[in-house]
Amino acid sequence: MEDINQINELNQNEIYIVEATKNYVFEQLKDDTSGHDWWHIHRVVSNTIKLARLEKTANMFICVMAALLHDVIDDKLVEDEVEAVEAVKQFMTEQSVATEEQASILSIICHMSFKGGQQAPLSTIEGFVVQDADRLDAIGAIGIARTIYYSGYKGRPIHDPDLKPRENMSLEEYRNGKDTAILHFYEKLFKLKDLMNTESGRQIAEGRHAYLVGYLEQFYAEWDAER
Incomplete structure (x- = not known):
C-alpha cells in the first residue's frame, strides 16, 4: 500500500482519518486465517488507489475508506452483520467523517460482496473502483492461493470430480453448500472478468483470468497423470 501521506488526492484531515481507519481495521483483521486478513486489505487498497487514478473521476477518500472497511462487516467474518455496520458507523x-461521506462508504461496503452473484449492482464510480479492486484480489495467482486457503479454512476438499458446478444458488447454498476449491473457479472466479465495472479493471482482469485458465489446465493434467 502506498504511504498514506503520499496520496496527493487526500487533504490533511482525510489523511488523519485514513490512518485511524487503517489502525482500526488492522486490529480487527490481523489474526484472520480465512484469506480476508490485513494483507488482503493492503492489496485491495493498493488496487483501489491504482484504479481510482486511472478512472480519474473517483473520490479518492471515499474509495480508500471503503477499501479499508469492506471486510469488517462481511457476513463470512462477523457473527452479526447489522451490529458490525453499526460499529463502523x-x-x-x-x-468526524461527514454524514454524506459515511452514506457513500456504507453503501459500497454493504453491497459490493459477490455473495453468489445475488447482489444488486453498485451505482457510483467509487463503488465500481472498490468492487473491481476487491475482485482483482480474487483472481490470478493470489486469487488461486486465497481460494485454496479459504477452502482449507472451511474444511472443503481441493477437488472432487463427482461434484459439478452449481448455478442459480441461494446465498445459503453458496455459503454452505457442498463445494471444493476447484468448483469455486467455476462458481465465482471465472465470472469476475466479465463483471468488472471499469475499463481499467477489465484490462488487469484479462491477464489474471488467463492465469486461472492456465492453472486449471495444468491441474487437470496432473490430476489425470498426463504431465
Missing part, C-alpha cells in the same frame, strides 16, 4: 462518526 460509530467509528466514522468518532472520526
Whole structure:
C-alpha cells in the first residue's frame, strides 16, 4: 500500500482519518486465517488507489475508506452483520467523517460482496473502483492461493470430480453448500472478468483470468497423470 501521506488526492484531515481507519481495521483483521486478513486489505487498497487514478473521476477518500472497511462487516467474518455496520458507523462518526461521506462508504461496503452473484449492482464510480479492486484480489495467482486457503479454512476438499458446478444458488447454498476449491473457479472466479465495472479493471482482469485458465489446465493434467 502506498504511504498514506503520499496520496496527493487526500487533504490533511482525510489523511488523519485514513490512518485511524487503517489502525482500526488492522486490529480487527490481523489474526484472520480465512484469506480476508490485513494483507488482503493492503492489496485491495493498493488496487483501489491504482484504479481510482486511472478512472480519474473517483473520490479518492471515499474509495480508500471503503477499501479499508469492506471486510469488517462481511457476513463470512462477523457473527452479526447489522451490529458490525453499526460499529463502523460509530467509528466514522468518532472520526468526524461527514454524514454524506459515511452514506457513500456504507453503501459500497454493504453491497459490493459477490455473495453468489445475488447482489444488486453498485451505482457510483467509487463503488465500481472498490468492487473491481476487491475482485482483482480474487483472481490470478493470489486469487488461486486465497481460494485454496479459504477452502482449507472451511474444511472443503481441493477437488472432487463427482461434484459439478452449481448455478442459480441461494446465498445459503453458496455459503454452505457442498463445494471444493476447484468448483469455486467455476462458481465465482471465472465470472469476475466479465463483471468488472471499469475499463481499467477489465484490462488487469484479462491477464489474471488467463492465469486461472492456465492453472486449471495444468491441474487437470496432473490430476489425470498426463504431465
